[in-house]
Amino acid sequence: MTFHGISPDIRAALERVLGQSGVAADPTSMAKYLADWSGDHHGSALAVLKPASVAEVQAAVRLCGTLGLAMIPQGGNTGLVAGAIDIGTTPGAVVISLERLNRIRSVDADNFTLQADAGCILQHIKDAADDQDCLFPLALGAQGSCQIGGNAASNAGGVNVLRYGMARDLIVGLEVVLPDGDLWSGFSGLRKDNRGYDLKQLFIGAEGTLGIITGVEVKLSPKPGQIETAYLGLPSFESAIALFRQARRDCSDLISAFEIIGSECMELARLADPTIVAPVDAPVHVLIELSSGAAVELRSLLVDFLAGVMERHLVADAVLAESGAQAKAFWAIREGLVEGQARRGYHVRTDLSVRISDIPTLIAQARGFVALEHPGWISQAYGHAGDGNIHFNVLPPLDLAEADARARGVAITARLYDIVTALGGSVSAEHGIGRTRQRVYWTGMSPVHCRLVSTLKNAIDPAGLMNPGCLFPVTETCS
Structure with missing residues (x-):
């Protein structure tokens, strides 16, 4: 893995926003954020930012935008396609880890919903639901370390998709920090809400390329007898x-x-x-x-x-x-x-x-x-x-x-x-695209599909600072 030096002025600016404990810029403290669990991918970053609140995520995003720093959102770092690790495409990036945003915000057993910070471990969400005699059915091998924000950003699957669907089908609402630092909240607790565009769907499966998910509201089910x-x-x-x-x-x-x-x-x-x-x-x-x-x-x-x-x-x-x-x-x-x-x-x-x-x-x-x-x-x-x-x-x-x-x-x-x-199938059923599959994903698009996804990306992240190199090859344009 590679560690690019960060200037003292930029580090000081980041620490003014996040505090010294919220900025890691030395090889030892950054190492675990720059390698995936499989050992297949090793990356680089200028620094790892660890905001402790939604407000700090907003402040960090605004500052990075001002400084022109690319941002790589990271959850539990259990992915398999280098979606949260730079592997050589964006040497001027910082990793933004959501691990300190780890609260269960609320459990509403009457309405079968749960709200949590994006950095909340999936197993903790499953346990909180179980305590209320409910079930959160998303089940993955990495559920003891993956985070619900990453599950949403990658549209995670797992063993219970057959009955309960992908992460997309289990999410009621999201809270997202946009590339300009503004906060969009789509929380309502409603199972049916047909007021125009379903904006949360833009961010589910987008792998952090349109914003940073900071909160997730999920559907619960009755606990099986x-x-x-x-x-x-x-x-x-x-x-x-x-x-x-x-x-x-x-x-x-x-x-x-x-x-x-x-x-x-x-x-x-x-x-x-x-x-x-x-x-x-x-x-x-x-x-x-x-x-x-x-x-x-x-x-x-x-x-x-x-x-x-x-x-x-x-x-x-x-x-x-x-x-x-x-x-x-x-x-x-x-x-x-x-x-x-x-x-x-x-x-x-x-x-x-x-x-x-x-x-x-x-x-x-x-x-x-x-x-x-x-x-x-x-x-x-x-x-x-x-x-x-x-x-x-x-x-x-x-x-x-x-x-x-x-x-x-x-x-x-x-x-x-x-x-x-x-066979008319897909190269990614549940792991996402990340950086390892972006070329086959991109070259397999129809021109219309390419135009639509590029329009969304350019409209929401015009500076291209949100997880560059993930999903979109950095230098690619539509033909």
Whole structure:
């Protein structure tokens, strides 16, 4: 990582606004803000600013605008696409961390809403909802460290999208500091508000390129009275999609998660926890979860459903969780395989989205390409199949030098993007665009799409100081 020196005059000006504790400009105190958890991305900054209030965020933005300093908003820094880290595009930038804005502002159990500062940890929001016998269903592997403002800015997904939707679907209102330092508040607590443009949607998924989210108002749901979990073994991904179609009909909206895991991923899960044992022995694993209020005979519903699909030979084996601990052990496989990949080292990581019916085709074409053109590399297919999101990752041979693996990885990633694009899919299902996918995002736009997003950016951030290099290549213009 690189540390660009900040002039004493600029540092003094920043400290007058934020105090000495609100400005970090030495390598040791800045280090954790300039590298992501995966170890894939390392960045640079003039300084890290840590405002402790919304008013301080406004003051910092106004001062940075006056000084011409680019601003990179940062939440929990758990992203995977360098959306909150400069990786060489904006050497004159400061990082603005929201970590000190971390209060739960209010919980309204009667109206099923919660307001929080943008820097509030997702798990703390889930716990606050749980304390009021409510559920905030956004569920991510990084929920113990990611922040709700970052979840909103990246339109985070996770395992419960199938039932509850993306972050966009869970947000009632936002509070945003605009590039000129003005504060826009879209808080109302209303589920239905049809007064013209829904301005909050401009900032959800914008990755900090239009302003800095300082507060989030989210929807809560009733806490489920019961949860049933099953781990299934299937002969193929085609069978898994057929199973999902039947599950949607038989179990309706009681399905809260439907995850598929290629059996090849089990080795990675054991890197995270050597004691993990697969409940089934089959080419494809499915983890299905149902949840409901206490009045529904949920276990009987799941048992009857499984009996039916096993009679049709869609499912070869099934294990129904007999306790919360056993259900947790099932989920540990899904969570562990991600950790195991990180422990193994560099790998090609994708976040692809296709129509649900195209999932088997996507996986077959991607596996075929890797096997034919990159022998020795290991394909890994898993994801939130119920919403069309597949993480198709590729592991390099262990004896291949990392520099060589990364060089090959660029070509592999590009080809995987070609495959998903040909299927009418997306190169980003839930991780966002950031800096690592901006070129494929930008070049894949239609001229009209390009004009619209450029018009929005130029109108709201005419100086181009909000997270430059993220989403938009710095030197790109519409043709």
